[in-house]
Amino acid sequence: MSEGEPRRSIATVCLSGTLEDKLAAAAAAGFDGVEIFENDLVASAHSPAEIGARCRELGLGVDLYQPFRDFEAVPPARLADNLRRAERKFDVMEQLGCDLVLVCSTVSPEAVDDDELAAAQLRELADRAAARGMRVAYEALAWGRFVNTYEHSWRIVRRADHPALGVCLDSFHVLSRGGDPALIRTIPGEKLFFLQLADAPRLDMDVLQWSRHHRLFPGQGSFDLKTFAGNVLEAGYRGPLSLEVFNDVFRQADPGPAAVDAMRSLRLLEDQLGYPVAEPAPALSGYAFTELAADATTARDLTAALAHLGFAHTGDHRSKPVQRWTNGSTHLLVNTNSPAKRTAEGEADPGADRGRAAIGALAVESGDPLRSARRAEAMRSPILARERGPEEAGLAAVAAPDGTDVFFCDSGARDGWRSDFRDTGEPSASRLAITGIDHVSLTQPFDHFDEAALFYRSVLGLEPEEVTEYAAPFGMVRNRGMLDAAGSVRIALNGTLVRRGQWAPAVRDPQHVAFACADVLEAATALRADGAPVLRIPDNYYDDLDARFGLDPELLGQLRAHSVLYDRDARGEFLHVFTELFGDRVFFELVQRIGGYAGYGVANAPVRMAAHRRQRAAS
Amino acid sequence: MSEGEPRRSIATVCLSGTLEDKLAAAAAAGFDGVEIFENDLVASAHSPAEIGARCRELGLGVDLYQPFRDFEAVPPARLADNLRRAERKFDVMEQLGCDLVLVCSTVSPEAVDDDELAAAQLRELADRAAARGMRVAYEALAWGRFVNTYEHSWRIVRRADHPALGVCLDSFHVLSRGGDPALIRTIPGEKLFFLQLADAPRLDMDVLQWSRHHRLFPGQGSFDLKTFAGNVLEAGYRGPLSLEVFNDVFRQADPGPAAVDAMRSLRLLEDQLGYPVAEPAPALSGYAFTELAADATTARDLTAALAHLGFAHTGDHRSKPVQRWTNGSTHLLVNTNSPAKRTAEGEADPGADRGRAAIGALAVESGDPLRSARRAEAMRSPILARERGPEEAGLAAVAAPDGTDVFFCDSGARDGWRSDFRDTGEPSASRLAITGIDHVSLTQPFDHFDEAALFYRSVLGLEPEEVTEYAAPFGMVRNRGMLDAAGSVRIALNGTLVRRGQWAPAVRDPQHVAFACADVLEAATALRADGAPVLRIPDNYYDDLDARFGLDPELLGQLRAHSVLYDRDARGEFLHVFTELFGDRVFFELVQRIGGYAGYGVANAPVRMAAHRRQRAAS
Incomplete structure (x- = not known):
């Protein structure tokens, strides 16, 4: 003491x-x-x-x-x-x-x-x-x-x-x-x-x-x-x-x-x-990058999908098999060094015959990475020891309860994380109106859900939103959003209320990165023209959408044609489109918040899960 | 229909x-x-x-x-x-x-x-x-x-x-x-x-x-x-x-x-x-036998313990590596043919480095085994196909949701189950005042608990008692007794409310057979003199028992000396003694119901679990 x-x-x-x-x-x-x-x-x-x-x-x-x-x-x-x-x-x-x-x-x-x-x-x-x-x-x-x-x-x-x-x-x-x-x-x-x-x-x-x-x-x-x-x-x-x-x-x-x-x-x-136990969490200003871990075969599928989403392969890590993919100022890393972790320890893995993919790390832009690291230590989240080469940045990272690494970055610094990468010379344009990472969705085993919320709250200073629950094809799901004060870093925690046994074939606990997009309908149109692996949403969904909301027929027709989903709350509207599932558990989403829509489209999540199940059953 | x-x-x-x-x-x-x-x-x-x-x-x-x-x-x-x-x-x-x-x-x-x-x-x-x-x-x-x-x-x-x-x-x-x-x-x-x-x-x-x-x-x-x-x-x-x-x-x-x-x-x-969907469940009159499945090494430990409990090796199965052990009219079979089943499918097994043991089958005495079988079929529990030799009884069995086989027997019949066994010639005396099987305790994964209660209710006609819950060292436990109309067949279903991961080392879901005993104190004294593997109960338990009940000092001294546990309800008293754990999950208990005591001594279960954990940690 x-x-x-x-x-x-x-x-x-x-x-x-x-x-x-x-x-x-x-x-x-x-x-x-x-x-x-x-x-x-x-x-x-x-x-x-x-x-x-x-x-x-x-x-x-x-x-x-x-x-x-x-x-x-x-x-x-x-x-x-x-x-x-x-x-x-x-x-x-x-x-x-x-x-x-x-x-x-x-x-x-x-x-x-x-x-x-x-x-x-x-x-x-x-x-x-x-x-x-x-x-x-x-x-x-x-x-x-x-x-x-x-x-x-x-x-x-x-x-x-x-x-x-x-x-x-x-x-x-x-x-x-x-x-x-x-x-x-x-x-x-x-x-x-x-x-x-x-x-x-x-x-x-x-x-x-x-x-x-x-x-x-x-x-x-x-x-x-x-x-x-x-x-x-x-x-x-x-x-x-x-x-x-x-x-x-x-x-x-x-x-x-x-x-x-x-x-x-x-x-x-x-x-x-007000006890002097920790320095305040520095202000955040968005995601520096998100890192996907995958085996080599799955990494090829992931990077092909990223190419469809307008990302370019802009860098290679100096000492590890990690690629940097960039669209405007949005970065995804794809790491084939370490096998993707499974967090549901102790359970058989119904997707074991699939390739492996997982969100291995999140990196947030911190106003003061060293202070972020000290705060994490004070909150009993020790800084992870990392191997690094002579030219590599001394990035501080901590482990979330589910094993995801969380990095504190200052991308503007001279020795920032980007200096770890050799540029490929491939140009990165801003394409498909992707403006950043809207949120990262992390699926938690039911017994880590509350622990995870506390971790992100105490270490990153994110504030938790209310817990919502919804019925999904493979069990009741809890959803809890976490958001920083500036609204720049969102994490969505998800997890079934209970889970045991091997049911929920291949889609039991998917994770995904949701990119903010200024025009989802236009992006979805381009993706379709491009032959991208967009998740196909069934007609029944659009018939029901029409019954519920009585949408403008032209809009409804566009949504239906391009598998774009729709939601609405008291403050605004939400358009989103999903990719297919890669490996055992990773996919991407483009989201467009219109007005003050504050949710995550969870009303549509069961439809998405059933569609991923069909994709898996068909492959 | x-x-x-x-x-x-x-x-x-x-x-x-x-x-x-x-x-x-x-x-x-x-x-x-x-x-x-x-x-x-x-x-x-x-x-x-x-x-x-x-x-x-x-x-x-x-x-x-x-x-x-x-x-x-x-x-x-x-x-x-x-x-x-x-x-x-x-x-x-x-x-x-x-x-x-x-x-x-x-x-x-x-x-x-x-x-x-x-x-x-x-x-x-x-x-x-x-x-x-x-x-x-x-x-x-x-x-x-x-x-x-x-x-x-x-x-x-x-x-x-x-x-x-x-x-x-x-x-x-x-x-x-x-x-x-x-x-x-x-x-x-x-x-x-x-x-x-x-x-x-x-x-x-x-x-x-x-x-x-x-x-x-x-x-x-x-x-x-x-x-x-x-x-x-x-x-x-x-x-x-x-x-x-x-x-x-x-x-x-x-x-x-x-x-x-x-x-x-x-x-x-x-x-x-009153719909004619099934014939009524025939009256039961106790257990014909209980069968333990174990690997050869664990089976030696189990049979050594049975010998301490006054059982003799009275028969060998005609075609399978199954021994019959008998004390008076109480029979235990020990089967080394099939590896003990684990019911918690899909989870890593923290006891995998131990020998395996499990309750593989229950056999009840039915007034009409064929009618029992027909009722089971009507209740959507199909009769299991069984291999058998030329002289063996055509025993009907069904599978409980947790994989336990349930046999319907008429031990009095000429071709009853005992004809499957060649007598060893070893005499079976009634020893240690064991009068039968009081109950069999089956641990259910949390997601099979209600299904199991319905199975035993519908197939065997057992009536479920109220669900009780208690705090135990490795999680909250639910307990539900099931009893036939004559009070001759008791099953205690147990299970943690939730369970995930690998904690609860080696004692996560034990099962046991509880023998009815006319004098547990005398039996415990004999077991101790015999060097039997009786589970050692700590002094703190007896100090607390004294604080709670103010028992007669002589009785308290005897309980303490022989690791006998005590409980009391509105109708009577309960004395019981446990053996150590064999293999990964099986032990025995002797129980004595005094007056109309109707429970299972669950107040003492946490003490037993901690003692089994100590036994495991020490071995």
Whole structure:
């Protein structure tokens, strides 16, 4: 923990594995402390004393032991038993070297609605804790039987008035109920004993199930954690920022990367709160290039398609089998050096008999590439080591969660990335009215979706748009756009909600580069005349388009003739055309945004997927 | 469709793939007709006429075209446009050869709350339809803006009073809102134009999201479809029983098996409704045997463990490398003929470096094995072809969705399964008070969980218990017990809610056989004395058990000394002890039910999983 940074903790329940796996992952990701979840300890073969020693060895404090349930507001006969249970927990905590226990507001049918009784019994518990040098943090569960708001838990703590009794705040329990975090500032800082942080998507469902299955790390969901945590800090809280996230996906994921994802989420939040954890992300000004990785055969198909799209082969890398293709100021690199990566690790690949192609790297134009690199490091995305030749640029790159490399470029610099290439001498004209890269669409396995959004948000400073879902031929698909402040860099994250097995033949997780085009209809006309591999869109689509929108017959006829797709939102219109699929998973798109259209044409994505499936079935 | 059986249909939206994939799967599974979901048609390269011809070729009627949205109760200016949209749909239906369109109750902000207007506009629509020989089925969506109950949709249809306008009933829309299906009988049968069937788990969430993601095939969820459909039939409905199931898992699954699962669900429902589709499942009276498949090395470990558990090697198969191990009347077969199957197809296997072991087959004692086989066939589970030698029994077996073979036996018969084995002459005593197989625990991939429950329910006549969920070291786990009427055959289905990637080292989906034991403490004492590979349970577990239950210290000491686990429910107590893991995924358990304990000790499962992980890490 550096000077000026808060203490960072994580509840063991956030991570998958045995307690030993979890502690190792938390320490490796750089956490300062842990909340030990009782069930993790119960299943461990190590005694609490050994676990405590292990934590100290790993540099982890045991900041909280949890949860202790159904303690307060019970009839006197039950109190003795509850105090007996508490003493057993204190025994365990003593061995662990932990002095703070979490008590959740009761859900017991035995409890009564009596704040005075709850306060008196918690006072007695605090007395017992204090006698052993310990403290009690009382938390209002969102589904607590009588106490389910932090205001109520604070009233009881205030009434109990014991120095060893304070409040634990959990952002989920407050924000899921629409609670107002501003009132937190009315609680004295020294009575705020602990702070648990979790984000979540906005879901209209039973709050217990929402909490148990769908929490997310801060920055991945829809909660305003900056305001929430800001209020807690303003109240004078000086304890750890601790993550407590119950999530079905994280619970089954490798705990190593999950702990890094968790740490990144805290650093982004700290950044938002004004802690000096990272320099601000420099302004971006578009894509410098996108790199496709492919085998030699597929690379030939890709470059033939690029030629149709008006790109010229303008450069060759000085030391690697990488070609630069250029149309105006838009650059695509085609790399046949490394086999295209498959990100869906551990699954059989239905496209294995096809050539391989993938988006291997994105390069963004950064106002300050070195600062971008430092920010990435601060956000726990280490700079990748790269081999390079004597004349090559020292490009900084980091790896996104799905394995895509992200480069920070300053194309104007003398030693910019273009100096890595020998010019072929082939001229590059601006053709087909292509003006740049509109967006890059990256398909994520369902268990990397939220992690990927957080990565691009924290490292590049892109802001995520709302998650949309649509039904597609091979499963429900989630789509989330990410956009920089200037609107110059767009990434579309896509992925099926679930996926297992080998169905979805050859088109399971395509990726693509969408080029901005000033006149898609004209470009599509030229592509057709040129015999380009444009994806054929069926008549049924245009009949339906007509039924839905009642388009001008001439426009409809043109769209139909050239396989151009159409969408409309409140702000404008969208024309787009796709190429066929190359290798197992890459294609191109030309898009034209008319007016303020802000989407990605996802309404048309199922039609495109079915068409790619036909292309594959026919070949 | 045989005489006396209803017409069976399925909405294309239930299945994954392109329209062509879906039609092929529906036909192969034996459906009589389909509801064509508009989006599937729009993405198809075949014209509606070609799709209609394809359906006829496949023997499928096009029973419904759907959905037509936001038609009724609009201002007059909008009506013209809506009628234009409708005529375009009628054009498509004409080509398809479909005469029934589904109109959903409006969710449009333009609509007004005016039944008279809705009825008048629907009457006009019905007039247009009738002019083309078509009809309109009006359905109340559970989230319809004004019309969201079937009673309300019927009031409007009655008021419109047009022969080409009737009601479409959807079990989800009615039962999700707690609607009373009894009133359906007040609707004249000829006004019930269509019946859509879907089951669902009971979820407390937004009904639109519940409908869109979590519907299930009948018999897989919690809805009382027998009563619902019974009322519809009593009202005089004679149209198809049609499935309309939106489910994230089915939407991404191979449509072939999914369509069979769908067909099985309809046949079970018809069976419940008294249609002569299948003979009743014969009464069961326990397990005849369970068969483990393993490689030779792992088989040695398994049989050594069985010897510790008091089993003797009593027989050898006449023609295959299969040993019979016996304790009293309990039989385990160990088969080294076929490599143990892995059910999680398409995923890399983290236990591949271990020996392989799996539960290859279950055999139940049936009162009438031939009838069991006929019922299985009727439930779309074909009898497996088997090679057998001249003296071997003609055992009928079917394959469960996870690949486990299920045999129907009559051990008392002269040519029963035991005649396949030559006796070794080794005597079998009843030892360790093992009295039978309490249950077999089968781990299902998350996308086969509901399909498996339906299989055992429909084929064996087991009744499913409630689904429970618990947090385990490598992910949230679902557990569902299945039990026959006599309580003699129990199967526990387990599986993580989601799973991807290679985490959960070596213990990702274990299976086990749990033996009923009259005295687990005594058996565990003997096993320990015998040096058996009993799974070591850590002290922390017993300390926690003491804190939770305050057990008698002597009992607690015995449990701790012999690694016996303990659970309790409202009806009784449960003692159980586990063996270590053999090969990649098989272990044994001894269980003792005291009083009416009805569970499976799932509260202790996480402790067992962590212990198996330790065993693996240490070896």
